[in-house]
Amino acid sequence: MSSGHTANGCLSGWLLTTLGIMISDAHSSAPVRVGLLGCGNVGGALAALLAEGGDGLFARTGLRLELTRVAVRNTAKSRGPDVPEHLLTNDAASVVAADDVDVVVELIGGIEPARSLILDALKAGKPVVTANKELVADLGDELFQAAGAAGVDLLFEAAVAGGIPIMRPLRESLAGERLTRIMGIVNGTTNYILTKMEAGEAYGEALAEAQSLGFAERDPTADVEGFDAAAKAAIIATLAFGQKVVSGDVAREGISSLTPADFAFARRMGFVIKLLAVVERHEDESVSARVHPSLVPLDHPLASVRDSFNAVFVEGEAVGELMFFGRGAGGRPTASAVLGDLLDAAHSLRGGAPGRLPQPGRARIRAFEEMASPYYVSLLVNDEPGVLATVAGVFGRHGVSIRSMEQEGAPGGDARIDFITHTATERDVQATLAELRELEVVDAIGGLIRVVA
Numbered sequence: 236m237s238s239g240h241t242a243n244g245c246l247s248g249w250l251l252t253t254l255g256i257m258i259s260d261a262h263s264s265a266p267v268r269v270g271l272l273g274c275g276n277v278g279g280a281l282a283a284l285l286a287e288g289g290d291g292l293f294a295r296t297g298l299r300l301e302l303t304r305v306a307v308r309n310t311a312k313s314r315g316p317d318v319p320e321h322l323l324t325n326d327a328a329s330v331v332a333a334d335d336v337d338v339v340v341e342l343i344g345g346i347e348p349a350r351s352l353i354l355d356a357l358k359a360g361k362p363v364v365t366a367n368k369e370l371v372a373d374l375g376d377e378l379f380q381a382a383g384a385a386g387v388d389l390l391f392e393a394a395v396a397g398g399i400p401i402m403r404p405l406r407e408s409l410a411g412e413r414l415t416r417i418m419g420i421v422n423g424t425t426n427y428i429l430t431k432m433e434a435g436e437a438y439g440e441a442l443a444e445a446q447s448l449g450f451a452e453r454d455p456t457a458d459v460e461g462f463d464a465a466a467k468a469a470i471i472a473t474l475a476f477g478q479k480v481v482s483g484d485v486a487r488e489g490i491s492s493l494t495p496a497d498f499a500f501a502r503r504m505g506f507v508i509k510l511l512a513v514v515e516r517h518e519d520e521s522v523s524a525r526v527h528p529s530l531v532p533l534d535h536p537l538a539s540v541r542d543s544f545n546a547v548f549v550e551g552e553a554v555g556e557l558m559f560f561g562r563g564a565g566g567r568p569t570a571s572a573v574l575g576d577l578l579d580a581a582h583s584l585r586g587g588a589p590g591r592l593p594q595p596g597r598a599r600i601r602a603f604e605e606m607a608s609p610y611y612v613s614l615l616v617n618d619e620p621g622v623l624a625t626v627a628g629v630f631g632r633h634g635v636s637i638r639s640m641e642q643e644g645a646p647g648g649d650a651r652i653d654f655i656t657h658t659a660t661e662r663d664v665q666a667t668l669a670e671l672r673e674l675e676v677v678d679a680i681g682g683l684i685r686v687v688a
């Protein structure tokens with residue numbers, strides 16, 4: 236009797252367990268339904284990854300994702316076999332509101348209507364994945380608050396450095412780390428142009444080549460003047476330091492005034508020139524964020540990042556130095572980062588907790604004039620006795636000490652003098668340049684580039 240009872244107990248336990256497994260299997264294998272806003276470079280590649288994913292994705296993650304609706308501007312344009320026509324609409328709001336959409340992916344870009352669509356999705360309790368750097372950099376606060384209030388995920392891994400996973404490490408793996416400085420090559424277009432200039436091409440030639448290959452826009456301003464990198468620097472600083480930094484806080488200088496002579500000098504002195512986004516947390520907890528060309532020593536890991544590749548170099552007090560390297564743009568690499576976010580959001584929907592979002596206070600931004608680094612300064616001067624001493628005297632008067640110097644003849648009876656200084660503040664260096672400009676023997680300031688120390 237008692238053993239029968241035990242046998243029955245075992246049987247019913249087995250049944251319950253089996254039933255439980257079946258129920259939980261049925262639950263986890265029910266697809267998470269994805270509403271896609273925008274089906275261009277990244278959206279189209281994401282649709283392909285979802286179609287390819289299928290059982291393999293389920294085996295790896297225990298999650299199924301199903302594309303149920305797709306908003307585009309032009310529904311007449313064919314989107315290929317991964318996006319059946321019946322999924323398409325040009326009414327993006329209807330995708331957000333649809334009952335058969337559990338997660339919204341915003342890949343339209345720009346501020347509006349992307350902002351309103353994301354806010355509506357979050358208010359409706361739907362997690363959102365976006366790759367929109369402009370929006371996250373400048374209106375992230377509003378979006379983070381809406382996601383926090385709704386208790387759902389807002390994920391944006393692809394907004395910085397495309398396919399490179401850097402947002403999640405900053406937000407999660409390195410959450411306990413006191414990060415001090417992050418330097419990134421976060422714009423593939425400018426890195427491609429700089430790689431060509433390093434090989435001897437002039438700026439205009441390298442830009443034209445990047446445009447013909449589709450790396451650079453017809454209007455390349457956002458890339459070459461550093462606006463794109465500045466938006467990414469703001470996002471990185473906000474996540475890394477837990478203090479809100481927006482694009483307007485980022486001091487910015489582009490690559491369009493770099494000359495072949497700058498590259499030749501860099502080569503001779505053992506540097507390469509890179510457009511770096513640099514964010515730093517100082518001892519007084521103020522934050523600085525800047526984008527500008529930088530001389531990177533050849534033995535620094537960032538020096539080997541060439542062509543359109545991106546990399547983010549992270550420095551922390553306990554972890555030391557880390558570098559993340561990979562494709563910073565392109566449909567498939569970017570879609571891969573979006574898919575990672577989608578799986579995270581789907582996991583939260585299936586019972587996991589939503590990821591932590593920054594709710595930071597405004598950062599205290601350190602004035603750019605206070606920034607300190609070694610500098611490369613290039614001058615065109617009259618080629619006559621005593622000029623070097625006069626020029627060196629100006630540096631000395633402003634407390635800018637010279638580490639190395641090189642002089643060579645230049646056309647028209649001029650000489651070009653290239654200096655590398657010891658660490659100096661931007662204020663002192665600018666004061667030096669202002670006084671040098673007033674000197675009759677100085678014909679032009681040829682270049683000013685910060686040096687990575």
Ligand SMILES: NC(=O)c1ccc[n+]([C@@H]2O[C@H](COP(=O)([O-])OP(=O)(O)OC[C@H]3O[C@@H](n4cnc5c(N)ncnc54)[C@H](OP(=O)(O)O)[C@@H]3O)[C@@H](O)[C@H]2O)c1
Nearest residue numbers: 273274275276277306307308309342343344366367564565
């Ligand atoms: N491309 C990259 O390598 C890359 C890398 C990192 C991040 N991102 C970011 O990813 C996002 C998407 O970039 P992308 O290169 O895929 O852009 P894209 O190729 O220009 O695609 C934009 C898509 O949005 C659709 N669209 C535009 N306005 C719309 C509206 N009002 N309603 C519905 N759909 C609308 C367009 O429809 P039509 O097709 O009908 O015109 C198109 O399908 C942007 O935020 C971008 O900054 C891109």
